[in-house]
Amino acid sequence: MKIYDLFRAKLWTFNTVQIFRIMRLTIIIITACFLQLSAASKAQVISLNEKNASLETIINKIIDQTSYSFIGDTKLIRKAKLIDINVQNVSIEKVLSLCFINQPMDYSITDRTVVIRKKDKQAVVDIKITGVVTDSTGIALPGVSVVVKGTAKGAGIGAVTNTEGKYVLNVPDGAKVLIFSSVGMKPQEVEINGRTIINVTLKSADAQLDDVVVVAFGKQKKTEVVGSMTTIKPADLKIPSSNLTAALAGKLAGVIAYQRSGEPGADNADFFVRGVTTFGYKVSPLILVDGIESTSTDLARLQVDDIASFSIMKDATSTALYGARGANGVILITTKEGKEGKVNLSFRAENSLSQSTKDVEFADPVTYMTLANEANLTRNPLGGYLYQQSKIDNTIRGTDPVAYPTTDWQKMLLKDYTMNQRYNLNVNGGGKVARYFVAGALSQDHGIMKVDPMNNFNSNANLKTYSLRSNVNINLTKTTELITRISGVFDDYRGPINSGTAIYNEIVNANPVLFPARYAPTEDTRFVRHIMFGNYGDGQFNNPYASLQKGYKDYSQSTMSAQLQLSQDFSFITEGLSARAMVNTQRYAFFDVSRFYNPYYYSLGNYDRVNKTYSLRGLNELQSTISGVPAGTEYLGYDEGDKKVSTSFYSEAALNYKRTFNQVHSLSGMLIGIAKSSLTGGAGDLQSSLPFRNMGLSGRFTYVYNDRYATEFNFGYNGSERFHSSHRFGFFPSAGIAYTVSNENFWKPLKEIMPTLKLRATYGLVGNDQIGSPEDRFFYLSNVNMNSTSNGAVFGTLTDNFLTGVDITRYANNDITWETAKKFNFGIESNLFNKLGIQVDIYKERRTNILMDRTSIPSTMGLSANVRANVGEASSHGVDVSMDYSQNIGSDIWIKGMANFTYATSKFEVYEEPQYAEKNKSHVGYSLSQNWGYIAERLFVDDNDVAYSPKQNFGIYGAGDIKYRDVNHDGQITTLDQVPIGFPTSPEIVYGFGLSAGYKRFDLSCFFQGLGRESFWIDGVKTSPFVNNQGALLKAYADNHWSEENRNIYALWPRLSTTVNVNNTQTSTWLMQNGAFLRLKSLELGYTLPNSITKKAHMSNVRFYLNGTNLFLWSNFKLWDVEMGGNGLGYPVQRVMNLGVLISIN
């Protein structure tokens, strides 16, 4: 019985027990037990004479001669040196002391039992190891503890780095591994391998832990993960912009992203996880910041310095727990939390210079007039000259800039560059009970519009964004943690009444020769106190300068979020059990106010050609009845814009169980329930005003065997209020397995070359309720507008007898339900020589039950709204690859490289459309963002050519207009001749690669980004020159168009026209462009101040950096920045040069 007791006690003290060891030990004990019984009455003195005997032999002899028993690890015992011994009738103590001289083990005797164990204290000679510990930027880290692995902290074998990061440590001979640890840093184990100088770079604990990854509602060990996800170090997302979404492209494998506009406040990039596989309205991923659903604007405003982890969930298992919300992928972000230790302060300041990457070029005024005349006459020989030759001649001569104005609207309105500033401050720290992280940021972005000095208000865009975040963790008890997260983001904007994009559109739509932007006061008008804007006719022409200067708009936008989370460890009930609950509420508010005067427009009157005197004639002293141009005012008017308020309330509760049995069987389970409700204050109609709700129960169960085999099962059971009660809930299971081959024994020989290799596969279903359009709140209800003005009528001699009518905007359909995605993913993760990491994921997805219009219903049904059903199907597939490489050369140079590549393609599988005889019309098999259009063959040579070609049914056309191909040979060009043209409008390939290197205190990094397999179309309508007498003329069109003199049938622009020619503006291959590009997205040079200087200033780290974005672009398209695609006449993407400093104090 005693032995048994001992056995139990022993088990307790072995702290690295492994099962086979226990088995061996048991054998010894059992053996000993039997022996003991037989030797119960033996003498207690021993005689031995052995040469080169093993300790095992000696012990067996002693057992033979005495009633003592032995306990110890056989493995350990076999390590003992061979023994020479010759004693007669001595006590066991004496024998043992002789046997254990210089043995690597010790013994003790308790009640006739000899326990053999490893020696506690090293008597052998210590080895002195020295080194320097730095952080990843090369800064020396003081206060880092260095201990030998396997020794208790109190055991004395340890050291702490000094203020220069140096340490000296005496380690025992047998020591193999050192552990470096420090508050705020990720602990690191380093093998000694006989070295005496060991320099170590510690990584910040903020960085994604290598072996632990953030997954839905928790964390997993890397070997446990079966789902497909991409994680990125937040620092890699740092760009000189106050819009985080601009940094996504090319940085994250699996994300398709591109930026179409550079306007402050409206420059969010479009981004999709693995492209788009639905025709519903919600195609963007779910964005979760600390577990809370957020908008892309919330993401845009997030400070990189506040982010602790950033990951993208791509496949079914990784998103399953989010249920219906995660069908289009999930972006999961956690913000930093406070860490135990003294106050850590970090401050960043940046100033950047921002300018358009490329401005659109327009034709000069003389060319404009000449070609306007050409446009008018070529279409209508009776049309006459729009601009008399005398005006053109005088313009060339520059006779009088007032009478013959030439206005370069771009120059008039836009500056060459603008300056933006960003500041960010965060502090963290805390003690045993509470830890805090508080961050504040301020950024100011300016537009590039000019301001007239006569205005005392500034109408250039100026967006100020403030944000504040406070995360506090409190240990209520040893097992209870309370976390509060409060954050607010506030935008204050002042800018032009119309958006910057609208100003750009006006520039494209303004006549350069009809009038100047403004007139200088003349003798008659010297008392005028307002700006005398130029105009023509009734004042109905577009004067972008007036639009810009007439007033300004203020908007204010704020998002507040408060979150409370309580975690309880229930280990006292059963080990590994914990629970968590969280509530969050968010409030959003937006309003805008415009203040403006109505510009006074003037045109030239009584111009005296000889004396060049003129008077100015006011055009809008009164409101024009015809064009509706309002009468000018000198005082400001006022207009209230949208006021949007919304709230949301989110709660979740989770029960967690995670335990490892027998060291090798890891089991975990989690159940989580969520409920979400949001309300908006300006919904516009009753149905939209009702609360938006979503609830679900999800679960995850994992089993991992010995860090090699991992399996996972997930489910989501979700309800959505949008569906009829019979279809309201959906069940979406998924499962996956992962196999870490490199942890197998047989892999050992390959471990040097390929330290890790892991294979993963998952399959599952995900639901989506965000289908149709957001206005379609309740598919099972009809939507009837009982006060439709357009369906109203008026009768009688009294004009006020108007009654509104009834309009049906949706027909009820009880059967509409969840869109379902079936997702399959296969991934490989590997690492070569611990230097090159590779992760490859291949996926396939099929969406079914996609809501779409029933096109089988003809117009004769007389339905005023489309009838829809879950009939569409689409599929997608693709591959995400990411690679990273790091290498140190000597102690001063480090190099890191990264590359990633995303290919995502989609196609219609089932698409309800009319049964065309023409195969080219069918969507099936083509990308969801494929465009259909006509094949433009060339321009018509002459009217004869027109007469002998198939009739084109898009309005009037003739020589010099685009000739389309009659694909179905029915003798005319109709919609049936449309074929899929070009690549999809959303790129199928997005890639990026970068290199960074450091030498001593300098670091340099560059990042290239590109995309491919994308087509876009020049907007033929918007770029049509001369329309309404005011469409501007692109230089490219002026240089290369069809004219009667130069019948170039492959000219860029067809025959000119003073109106939009419907024939030429059909979607066709004529204006189709390849959207592929590669750009030097960013370049950064950094310098870290030497410690000696930093220390004097009581700082821990100071780094200066100079960086730039969008510096170079390679593309075949030259008219504007190709990334803007078809939006090229809008606010250009910006090139930014930035100077910044980061200061840390602790």
Place this chain on the structure above:
Amino acid sequence: MNALSSCKKYLNVVPDNIATIDNAFTLRNQAEKYLFTCYSFLPRLGDIANPTLMGSGEMVTPNPGISPMDGYQNIIDLAYGGQNGVLPIGNTWDGENGARSYYIAIRHCNIFLENIVKVPDIQVSERNKWIAEVKFLKAYYHFSLLKMYGPIPVIRKNLPISASVEEVRVKREPVDSVVNYVVQTLDEAIPDLPLEISNQAKELGRVTKPIALAIKAQTLVLAASPLFNGNPDYANFKNKDGQALLNPTVDDTKWKKAADACKAAIDACHEASNAIHYFEKPFNMGAISDATTYCMNVRSTITEEWNNETIWGFSNSKGSTSNLQNMCTPRNDVQQTSGALLAASINAAEMFYTRNGVPIDEDKGWDYAGRFTKLKTIPQSESSLLNPNYITASFNMDREYRFYADLAFDRSSLFGFGRTDETNLLYISTIWGQGNSTGSNSRFSCTGYWPKKLINYKNSGSSGNYNIVSYVWPAIRLASLYLLYAEALNEAEGPSAETYKYIDLVRLRAGLKGVVESWATYAKNPSKPSTKEGFRSIVHQETMIELMFEGENYWNVRRWKNLDMMNRPIKGWDVFQTTTENFYRLKTIFTPNYSYRDFLFPIKEYDLSVNPNLVQNPKW
């Protein structure tokens, strides 16, 4: 279990009482809204966007449109021959491209008819009246589709939303069956319709018995007309199953039915005290000459809203006539800001008779050959109509009063704008650079004529202002019924005292003598009114003159299958010239190239793909 039910509750966010279609019929007041909904799809006839205004060639604008006309480019395209099957202009089948869908309107009518019985708080007599009104509207929408597309699917009852694909793929029905359906539905409606609107302040414009009878007459006339009555061009116009969509044999009894329907409508109108409208001079207006009176008779028939000739006024159109008037008004000394772009073509101007009441090419005493080449000085005696002592084309002289009532042109008077004193009349000048009526590249008439008929003389203005008095568009007026009757009766029985009587009633208003007398006295062929063919030609031209610029001639010309009329080159003066001699040179603006396919609108190609049972109209 408890948790589950509370979950369900959580997602049950929809309160009771969400508006559904049933709510529209719970109370009379709500049901009245639905009644108005059925009315709201009536075409906006007095609107520039009405494709038949410009589509008839009577009015033109420059093409491509100049900026103020930009919103109407598709209508301009239609006039210039841009109709197509891909995106048809004025597509009332689908409700696209400048039109609302008549099929949606019909569905609303059916919903109303199915549900009106549910309304508890409505008097039986009122309910019956409403039912009759909506039945009328349902017939009218079918009739409008028939005019545009010929054979159409008739929607007698609504198909349920859940109808199978086979059910929804309806077929076109032969013209005769559509006509029968329209007539039968009108006949059902007529007994419950009032003869006149008693509450004029609130209900004028609602359907009455005379309106329904007039539409019935129009339907039967259309069915009897050459386009649909045994038209050999449509011999092969068949459904996919071989069903002929037009009766291949001419049936002259259709004209008799049509004439009877016209007479019934006229009688009902008379009973409802409709009569040919004559201008009533306001007490505060000074004396006006006979010439001005005749002109004002014609102009006020259109612009004096709810006058006694109006059988059906489209009250919904009132707003749009303001824009129309603006575009029809030349800029002048009183207002200098009108839109002024809608030009009357010389083709329209040629249609009018001489002062003697016969066509210009038939008048013995009128120099037809020299009409465009000779210039004349205006005598003082014409001062009510023309600016004396100035020079104008002989084409503009010695014409009937409707010429001067309907048209504004170089040297013509512009009675109104506060200038009603004939010693101080407003005259316009259109020679480029002279006067106020031209001189801007964006506001001019490309022919030299404006459709003055549509301009309310009550409009006023100042140099920077144009105040327009809009009016309710007269969709059907008595004169058109008279002419329709004369036409139908002539086709059925040949000319007679009855046919002369009704055509002469119309002529009388314009100061013209009867057809028999006029032709006998002035025409090269004095006996023309006595033959069926002769009278047909006379009544056609009379109709075109009388209904000029009202959009009706678009349908009439097609009904008559008069391709020659449609394909006349559209002409105007050389308006950019700055001297009188150069100005009065004839220019062709464009030459239409219509073929017989243009008698019907094309069905959108897409619809044929959606419903394979539909056949396209011939040659589209």
